[in-house]
Amino acid sequence: MKVAVALLASFIALAPVSTQAQTLGRITAYHADPLRTYDADGGRISAATPRSNFPATPTPIVAVRPGGRIGVTDNTGQVVFLRGIDVDFELNDAGRALTECRPVGSSNRASGAVVVGTRAGGGSSTDCVAQ
Amino acid sequence: MTWRNILRAGWIALFFTLAALAVAKLNLFGLEAASGERADDVAQRLGIVGYPYRNHDPDHPREESRPGQDRVRVIYIDDPGLEALKSDWGGWPPGYQNLALMIQDVATAPGVQPARAVFVDLEITGENLTPQSEGEFTDLIDALAQLTRAERSGEPGWGDVPECRHDALTKLACMVEWGGVPVILASGEGYSPAPFNPAKPRGETPRERLEAVALLAPILVDVRAYSLVSRRRAPDPEPGSVAAAPSEDYDLYPAAAMYAVDCLVRAAKIGRDVCGVPAIEKARTAALALRRHRQPPAEMPVWSDVEASWKRPAAVIWSQDASPRQNQLWAQTSENFQPNCKTTRSLSDHFDQAFGTRGAVAGAGQACIYTLSLGYDRIVEGLGLSRERDYPDLLGDKLVLIGVYFRGSDWVPTPLHGALPGVQYHAMALDNLLELGRSYRRNEGNGLGRGDLFASGMTFLLLFGVNLASIEKRHITGRGRRFKPLVAAAWYSALAVIIVAVLAFFMLVTGELWRSVIVNWIGILATAFAAAWFTARNDISGDLAGWMNRSRAGRAVVGAVSAFDRSLSASSEQDKE
Numbered sequence: 001m002k003v004a005v006a007l008l009a010s011f012i013a014l015a016p017v018s019t020q021a022q023t024l025g026r027i028t029a030y031h032a033d034p035l036r037t038y039d040a041d042g043g044r045i046s047a048a049t050p051r052s053n054f055p056a057t058p059t060p061i062v063a064v065r066p067g068g069r070i071g072v073t074d075n076t077g078q079v080v081f082l083r084g085i086d087v088d089f090e091l092n093d094a095g096r097a098l099t100e101c102r103p104v105g106s107s108n109r110a111s112g113a114v115v116v117g118t119r120a121g122g123g124s125s126t127d128c129v130a131q
Numbered sequence: 132m133t134w135r136n137i138l139r140a141g142w143i144a145l146f147f148t149l150a151a152l153a154v155a156k157l158n159l160f161g162l163e164a165a166s167g168e169r170a171d172d173v174a175q176r177l178g179i180v181g182y183p184y185r186n187h188d189p190d191h192p193r194e195e196s197r198p199g200q201d202r203v204r205v206i207y208i209d210d211p212g213l214e215a216l217k218s219d220w221g222g223w224p225p226g227y228q229n230l231a232l233m234i235q236d237v238a239t240a241p242g243v244q245p246a247r248a249v250f251v252d253l254e255i256t257g258e259n260l261t262p263q264s265e266g267e268f269t270d271l272i273d274a275l276a277q278l279t280r281a282e283r284s285g286e287p288g289w290g291d292v293p294e295c296r297h298d299a300l301t302k303l304a305c306m307v308e309w310g311g312v313p314v315i316l317a318s319g320e321g322y323s324p325a326p327f328n329p330a331k332p333r334g335e336t337p338r339e340r341l342e343a344v345a346l347l348a349p350i351l352v353d354v355r356a357y358s359l360v361s362r363r364r365a366p367d368p369e370p371g372s373v374a375a376a377p378s379e380d381y382d383l384y385p386a387a388a389m390y391a392v393d394c395l396v397r398a399a400k401i402g403r404d405v406c407g408v409p410a411i412e413k414a415r416t417a418a419l420a421l422r423r424h425r426q427p428p429a430e431m432p433v434w435s436d437v438e439a440s441w442k443r444p445a446a447v448i449w450s451q452d453a454s455p456r457q458n459q460l461w462a463q464t465s466e467n468f469q470p471n472c473k474t475t476r477s478l479s480d481h482f483d484q485a486f487g488t489r490g491a492v493a494g495a496g497q498a499c500i501y502t503l504s505l506g507y508d509r510i511v512e513g514l515g516l517s518r519e520r521d522y523p524d525l526l527g528d529k530l531v532l533i534g535v536y537f538r539g540s541d542w543v544p545t546p547l548h549g550a551l552p553g554v555q556y557h558a559m560a561l562d563n564l565l566e567l568g569r570s571y572r573r574n575e576g577n578g579l580g581r582g583d584l585f586a587s588g589m590t591f592l593l594l595f596g597v598n599l600a601s602i603e604k605r606h607i608t609g610r611g612r613r614f615k616p617l618v619a620a621a622w623y624s625a626l627a628v629i630i631v632a633v634l635a636f637f638m639l640v641t642g643e644l645w646r647s648v649i650v651n652w653i654g655i656l657a658t659a660f661a662a663a664w665f666t667a668r669n670d671i672s673g674d675l676a677g678w679m680n681r682s683r684a685g686r687a688v689v690g691a692v693s694a695f696d697r698s699l700s701a702s703s704e705q706d707k708e
Contacts, residue, residue, distance in 0.1 A: 031241030031518070036232075042218025047228075069512065084513020085522075086241050099514055 024095035026058040027072060032086035038069060045080055061089060064098040136602045144594035151658045152587050155651070156577060167651040168355060172546040175449055179638070180646050182450040183566050199562030200454055202247070202393065204529045205504035205554055206237055209536035212508035223537075227267035230255070231274035233507060237531050238278050238312045240510075242518050244527035245312050248392040249278075250385045252350060252534035252541075252554045254319035257337020272340050280311030281344040290343060294427040295418070299383040300391055300410055301431055302346055304418035307395045315388045318347035348385045350557075354543045356444035356574035357560040359387040360437045379433040386560035387441055389530045393565065407569055410436035443573035443580075446649050447560050449547045451498030456524065460505055463515035498547040502558040507533070532558050572647055582648030585641070586655055593659035622692055 033051035038044055042065070053074050062079055063071030069081040070089055091099065155163040174180050183197055208216075213223055220229050230253070239245045260268055276282040281290030288309060289295040295305035306313040318338070334340070341347060352358050363380040383391065394406035395415055404412040410432045420428040505525060509516070516522060534554020535541065541553035548555075563571050575582050638645070679685030 029242075029518075038219065044219060047232075083511050084516070085236060085511050087513075088242075088518050089513070 023092060024064055024098070025061040025070075025089060025091035027061060027070070027082075027087045027089045028058055029088040030054065030057065030086065031088065035086050036083055037074075037080040038082075040065070040071070040079070040081065042069070042081075049074070049080070061091065061095060064091065064095050137599065140595055140598035140602055143598045144591050147594050147658070147662060148587050148591040151590055151654075152583065155583075155586075155654060156579075158577070163651065163654060166653045166657070167649055170651045170653040171446070171649045174645065174650065174652070175546040178451075179642075180448055182448040182563075182646070183452070184646065197566070199565040200501065200503070202528075202530050202565065203389075203502050203558050203562050204525055204531045205502050205558050206507050206510065206525075206531055206533045207504055207536045207552065207554065208507050208534075212506040215508040215512070224253075227255075227264065227271040231271040233533065234314060235274055235278065236511065237507070237526060237533060238314065240522055240526045243522045246526050246531045247396055247528050248313040248315065248389050248530050250315040250348070250389055250530075250532045250557065252317055252385070252532060252557060254317045254350070255337075255341060256319060257341065260337065268337065268340075272344055275314055275341070276344040278312050279306045279314050279344055280309035281306075283309070289418075289421075292421050292425070294421055294431070296343070297417075297427075297431050298380060298414075298433065299346055299348075299388065300414035300437070301417050303383075303388060303392055304395050304411075304414040305421065306346075307392065307399060308415075308418040308422045313388075313392045314345040315348050315385055316341060316345050317350040317385075318382070319350070346383070346388055348388050349382050350385060350553075352384060352556070352560075353444065354556070355446065356576065357386060357447050357556070358384050358444045359441035359564075360384065360434075362434050362438075379435070381434045381437055383437070384560075385532070385557045386445070386564055389532070389561050390564040393530060408440045410440060440569060443575065445560055445563055446572045446574040447556065447563055448572055448646070449498075449545050449559060450501045451547050453499035453501055454503040456503055457499060460503070460521065460525075463521070464505065464509040500548060500551065500555060502555060502562065504555075530561060532561070570647060572649070574649065580648070581644075582650065585644050585648055586650055589650075589652075590655050590658055593655065594662050597659060597662050618692060618695060 030051050034046075034048035035051060035054070036044065037046045037049045040063070053076070054072060055075065059072050061070050062073055063081070065071070065081060069083060070087070070091075071079050071081045073079050158164050171180075175182075183199065213220070216225070216229075220226065224230075225233065230251075234249060234251060237246060238249045255271075257268055273282075276288070276290065280288050282288040289302075289305035289311070292305065295302055303313050334343070338347065349358075349361065361382050361384070363382055390406075391408075391411050391414075394404075394408065394411045397405045398412070398415055404415075413430060413432045413436060417428045417431050420426055503525070510522075510525065516525075532554050534552055534557075536552045542550040543553055543556045545551050545556075573580065573582075644650075679689050
């Protein structure tokens with residue numbers, strides 16, 4: 001009975017990760033070594049995590065933060081977030097859906113963004129709110 | 132028309148031209164400066180100063196035929212971008228470690244060719260260092276030393292060669308020669324380092340430590356006159372001693388420093404000077420000697436060398452011809468992006484500009500920015516950017532300027548774009564140097580320059596025409612030709628067409644001059660109209676008719692018009708009968 005409960009618990013714990021790993025996308029190349037890693041809230045975990053701490057490519061992407069960083073499971077089993085500039089990655093439809101957002105009205109933008117949006121163009125990767 | 136009258140008109144025109152020039156140079160009530168600025172703004176809006184000029188080369192793709200737009204990039208931090216980085220940075224200012232990371236990201240992005248040079252338009256003072264921030268500041272210094280190769284693991288860096296710190300150009304040349312990415316930092320106001328002394332160890336103040344690994348450049352520039360170099364003031368003399376001689380040391384402003392790096396890198400690739408600026412070549416020779424022979428050369432760049440090429444500040448020319456990649460790049464990295472500026476050069480654009488709808492509040496009427504730009508947060512996140520195309524296009528071997536787009540901080544007025552962030556001003560000045568080289572458009576200030584000669588020439592010609600017409604008016608009025616309204620309308624329309632054609636021909640011939648100097652055409656026209664107001668008491672068109680009567684062809688034209696006029700008069704009388 002205990003074995004069955006443990007198996008069930010581990011299945012429940014691992015299922016979302018494996019499901020997400022199949023649905024959000026993959027990292028196809030690491031360009032930086034060491035890598036900078038962040039937690040789910042964007043706080044820095046490490047400024048120099050060796051490339052060898054991560055699985056070989058293609059590495060499944062298990063999480064995506066709106067507007068940016070991509071989460072992978074490192075070799076210790078911890079989900080950490082990486083910067084896009086350090087890796088090449090591909091998002092599938094589910095992954096892209098997490099990055100989609102609707103534009104913030106100019107009146108709701110931060111002050112500088114209004115000016116940038118109207119005169120210099122653009123805005124920012126967070127110039128939107130998640131759908 | 133007699134030679135006497137021609138001479139008389141010439142003397143009067145010369146007198147008033149010189150008087151106008153003197154009044155202009157006195158700049159009474161600031162009228163000359165204000166009208167000159169306005170005239171230049173309108174000329175740029177109308178496309179008379181159609182920048183850039185080398186965009187019609189059919190043998191080269193657009194990027195290759197525009198060295199500035201091809202190589203200059205702006206990476207900015209705006210409010211939403213800062214929001215995106217907030218969890219990492221914690222807000223503004225970013226802190227020395229984050230600053231170091233940002234410079235590293237831009238200078239040596241993973242998997243991309245290093246940038247050609249990086250300018251950071253953020254003042255780093257290093258003031259109020261705490262024990263904790265001291266460690267972070269040291270990290271920044273170390274990162275900069277690695278980037279610029281002031282220090283190298285296993286072999287000496289240029290920082291170990293005191294003569295590399297002799298002057299700004301030599302320092303940049305050493306960075307290039309040692310294989311580093313030159314980093315130029317904003318020095319801020321009031322910083323005046325001690326003159327170079329090879330025996331003196333490197334300083335220990337934060338700015339001296341920064342200067343030991345990067346180039347510090349002054350960033351305060353006039354919105355109408357972008358300084359390229361400035362002479363460093365001599366150190367204060369010791370009490371009781373004789374005042375020191377003027378310093379031979381100098382500072383390079385960001386655009387000049389980045390341009391110098393571009394020249395140095397290109398010269399290093401092909402082994403010879405490419406820009407024709409002797410001071411840069413002298414610095415390159417010096418760095419080569421220092422690297423290969425560890426011996427300082429006989430001559431190193433000094434103030435008089437840079438003064439010869441760059442003493443006059445640049446009167447920056449703006450362009451409405453935005454980078455073709457800009458909107459595409461923004462669309463790739465932003466959801467639902469709608470450009471809110473004009474990117475095409477249609478007739479309606481010129482119409483908008485001609486009637487001044489491109490002001491500071493014209494919104495979508497503004498021309499899109501010229502230099503390819505993207506937010507730093509988007510470069511870091513990488514969404515929508517490809518390693519093969521976008522990162523190299525943004526950073527690889529580029530002259531990258533990093534700046535902020537925060538409201539109320541460092542914005543400059545422009546003729547085509549309303550207000551733009553200051554970093555865009557540095558970028559456009561650099562673009563001008565890359566496009567025009569030593570022929571960059573100069574702001575002559577109060578001195579006499581080519582612009583004054585050109586303007587005086589135009590004023591003289593206009594006044595001469597007005598005076599001659601006035602003096603010779605008796606010849607025309609004596610012939611007393613009166614046209615019927617219909618004929619008069621045709622006659623004056625033809626004259627208007629002729630005048631416009633002559634003006635167009637004049638613009639074509641003098642186009643290069645309009646681009647190379649600021650022409651206060653408002654002042655010139657005001658002077659000419661004032662002269663005409665006081666001197667002309669009859670129709671100038673009558674003068675022209677009289678002048679045409681002097682030649683056979685002219686007489687034929689006038690005769691035909693007169694015959695037509697007579698026939699109309701005759702038919703009119705018949706109708707009355």
